[in-house]
Amino acid sequence: MTSLDDLPLRDDLRGRSAYGAPQEPVRVSINVNESPFDVPPKVVEHVVDEIRRALPGLNRYPDREFVRLREKLAAYLGHGLTAERIWAANGSNEVLQHLLQAFAGPGRTVMGFGPTYSMYPLLSAGVGSEWIAAERDADFELSPGTAAAATAERQPDVLILCAPNNPTGTPVSLETIAACYDATDGIVIVDEAYAEFQPDGTPSALELLPGRPRLVVSRTMSKAFAYAGARLGYLAADPAVTEAVRLVRLPYHLSAITQAAACGALDCADVMLAEVDRIRVQRDRLLEEIAALGYRVYRSTANFVTFGGVADPNAMFEEFRRRSILIRDNGLPNCLRVTAGTEEETTAFLDALAEITRERPELRLAEPAPAAG
Numbered sequence: 001m002t003s004l005d006d007l008p009l010r011d012d013l014r015g016r017s018a019y020g021a022p023q024e025p026v027r028v029s030i031n032v033n034e035s036p037f038d039v040p041p042k043v044v045e046h047v048v049d050e051i052r053r054a055l056p057g058l059n060r061y062p063d064r065e066f067v068r069l070r071e072k073l074a075a076y077l078g079h080g081l082t083a084e085r086i087w088a089a090n091g092s093n094e095v096l097q098h099l100l101q102a103f104a105g106p107g108r109t110v111m112g113f114g115p116t117y118s119m120y121p122l123l124s125a126g127v128g129s130e131w132i133a134a135e136r137d138a139d140f141e142l143s144p145g146t147a148a149a150a151t152a153e154r155q156p157d158v159l160i161l162c163a164p165n166n167p168t169g170t171p172v173s174l175e176t177i178a179a180c181y182d183a184t185d186g187i188v189i190v191d192e193a194y195a196e197f198q199p200d201g202t203p204s205a206l207e208l209l210p211g212r213p214r215l216v217v218s219r220t221m222s223k224a225f226a227y228a229g230a231r232l233g234y235l236a237a238d239p240a241v242t243e244a245v246r247l248v249r250l251p252y253h254l255s256a257i258t259q260a261a262a263c264g265a266l267d268c269a270d271v272m273l274a275e276v277d278r279i280r281v282q283r284d285r286l287l288e289e290i291a292a293l294g295y296r297v298y299r300s301t302a303n304f305v306t307f308g309g310v311a312d313p314n315a316m317f318e319e320f321r322r323r324s325i326l327i328r329d330n331g332l333p334n335c336l337r338v339t340a341g342t343e344e345e346t347t348a349f350l351d352a353l354a355e356i357t358r359e360r361p362e363l364r365l366a367e368p369a370p371a372a373g
């Protein structure tokens with residue numbers, strides 16, 4: 001059998017591991033921040049109609065400019081945005097890849113504030129860029145002063161701010177984003193994958209776009225929009241940024257079926273987002289009840305919670321897995337991450353955490369660990 005080591009792989013990819021959150025048929029899947037709610041039947045019907053209309057035309061390449069979809073995404077985002085300021089791809093991971101292909105690349109640097117989304121270093125490596133993990137304040141917070149100082153010092157070609165941050169849930173203020181923008185001549189990407197879960201009235205970085213041509217706000221239909229399987233991410237930025245990513249995208253990268261499925265769901269945005277409130281209630285319940293069990297919770301405005309005070313995260317992950325509950329071990333010392341699911345799923349998780357803590361008290365640190373990062 002040939003192993004990876006036998007292949008003439010790029011030197012800078014040797015020894016790296018692929019993204020690999022487990023996909024297993026378990027009772028409770030709360031490990032990748034998906035919505036627990038199925039696409040509602042009414043939406044399914046409408047999307048099927050849209051796809052049916054697209055099918056006879058599949059002999060032709062799809063609209064390379066996906067104009068109708070961009071118009072719908074602009075309308076969904078509001079903030080006076082128009083289609084020329086929107087770009088989309090197969091998940092926001094591909095949007096980020098397009099941005100790094102255009103603005104990073106060999107010899108350039110990409111920076112973020114760790115711990116943050118595990119795909120950023122992988123996407124950076126994929127385009128041959130160096131990933132810089134700058135430090136956060138205590139409790140994973142990110143103040144304008146800390147963020148701007150690191151940005152000014154390192155001068156990354158691309159800075160990625162994850163707001164709220166995965167895996168910690170930490171929000172990022174517009175002051176922090178604006179301060180970073182002013183501290184660099186590079187591209188500043190704000191990854192708002194979880195924006196819709198923030199408290200009502202929380203401003204989006206979309207507000208900062210006017211007059212900031214190097215600022216990019218990335219969004220996805222995978223999380224609050226409950227459409228991860230459709231693979232649709234998008235960005236809003238200056239029209240010049242969308243011109244730049246056209247230089248690196250593959251021709252016709254969004255299939256006619258993807259475009260139809262996304263357009264159909266956007267027509268039903270209210271229904272697709274209807275469960276966000278219920279998910280936020282479960283998120284807040286996790287924050288409260290995990291703390292009550294003696295673990296350290298970190299502030300979260302996303303649909304997941306990271307908790308610390310775990311003596312052996314891998315052992316505890318396996319205890320949950322034995323109970324057919326899949327949570328996430330991000331490799332963060334003494335921490336695990338759990339997604340807010342349905343009320344029943346959240347109850348199953350909390351009951352299991354109480355049981356594990358009772359049966360294996362050695363898995364909980366006596367003193368909650370001081371905040372890493």
Ligand SMILES: *Cc1c(COP(=O)(O)O)cnc(C)c1O
Nearest residue numbers: 091092093117166193220222233
């Ligand atoms: C889940 C997630 C995304 C979304 O990825 P898609 O490719 O759109 O499914 C983007 N950024 C972060 C930080 C995420 O956690």
